[in-house]
């Protein structure tokens with residue numbers, strides 16, 4: 001009977017990350033840029049706003065002309081023209097003259113303050129529009145200044161950043177009709193197990209539906225990669241071997257689920273051997289996911305994730321996600337780590353690090369993390385509610401309610417450079 005030696009989680013992750021590849025670029029239309037990863041830094045090639053503009057609907061004046069305006073001594077201005085956003089007035093504005101100006105319009109030369117419409121008393125004299133004001137304005141009052149938002153030349157967003165709607169707004173602002181993004185690596189997915197039914201099948205005795213493949217397709221998409229689902233296979237060595245050998249060719253990474261433990265029908269270890277793949281590790285000091293196996297074939301990584309749903313899920317987030325994010329140029333490829341207060345006790349000591357599916361909540365201003373659902377490797381229900389993994393390092397004692405623990409956030413885009421440093 002083969003005896004496996006568990007590797008510490010951080011060592012196992014480092015072994016995988018040693019195979020990090022920088023990805024390739026591709027250009028997509030700005031319409032398709034949301035949810036992708038920038039392949040170049042976003043630098044402001046002009047100021048925002050590009051000109052001084054009015055933040056209000058009102059009147060642009062020379063502030064000096066308002067000196068002395070009070071309730072008892074209002075000051076009058078003659079309105080010489082009007083401009084809406086998009087229009088520019090290139091004429092001169094003289095003493096006690098004003099330009100009626102709408103929000104977003106460029107401040108006319110010579111003007112240096114804007115008065116809101118509501119703060120003026122408008123009237124007509126000799127068929128001409130006038131208004132009066134009853135307090136003074138200073139130079140710069142109510143001006144939205146050129147470059148107050150972004151100065152020309154600023155490096156705004158770093159290569160490798162997830163493109164959220166705000167970044168799409170910046171891309172549009174700076175004229176990126178087409179955007180250089182990281183090519184999504186293709187990740188092949190194969191489910192193994194003679195017990196597996198497809199989603200549309202009726203339940204039969206001894207069989208279960210293949211949930212891992214669909215879960216992983218979603219995890220692959222969430223990680224920023226492109227899933228290529230090859231289907232499920234029965235536990236048959238020859239069939240699995242030739243299928244994996246064929247499918248690995250067309251993808252950047254290949255994930256299988258199931259068949260990595262020591263059972264009679266767990267064929268992945270023998271398949272790696274026959275393929276001539278170098279196994280980086282086949283046991284990790286973690287729970288769930290202790291059987292997580294990673295092998296390398298001609299520089300390509302084969303992830304042998306557990307068949308147990310929770311183990312498969314955790315294995316993906318800890319090992320596959322960071323390598324995908326690195327491929328997408330991120331310098332923060334790992335799950336974001338924060339601290340929270342444990343909302344439950346885990347009295348059983350465990351020599352393996354545990355990654356408990358958890359949910360974060362604020363209670364009286366404190367961030368509390370509670371376990372969700374059944375805390376077993378074969379559980380699937382807990383995954384639905386989890387928004388984080390509670391990290392309980394291996395220890396000879398348990399963990400008690402109220403203790404501060406590390407928590408890894410799921411579905412969070414910023415990520416973390418290295419949550420495993422001591």
Ligand SMILES: Nc1nc2c(c(=O)[nH]1)N[C@H]1C(S)=C(S)[C@@H](COP(=O)(O)OP(=O)(O)OC[C@H]3O[C@@H](n4cnc5c(N)ncnc54)[C@H](O)[C@@H]3O)O[C@H]1N2
Nearest residue numbers: 191193210211212213258259260261266291306307308311
């Ligand atoms: N003697 C030992 N037995 C086991 C050990 C061990 O160390 N010694 N490790 C246990 C641990 S830990 C885990 S985790 C599992 C890992 O099993 P495998 O990765 O070999 O996966 P399978 O045997 O194929 O399946 C395990 C379990 O998961 C269900 N499964 C498989 N594929 C799917 C899928 N696509 N969707 C949903 N569920 C799936 C399968 O029916 C089994 O119930 O091994 C322990 N045993």
Ligand code: MOO
Nearest residue numbers: 289290291311377
């Ligand atoms: O690999 Mo198993 O998940 O440790 O339970």
Ligand SMILES: [Mg+2]
Nearest residue numbers: 259261263266
């Ligand atoms: Mg097995």
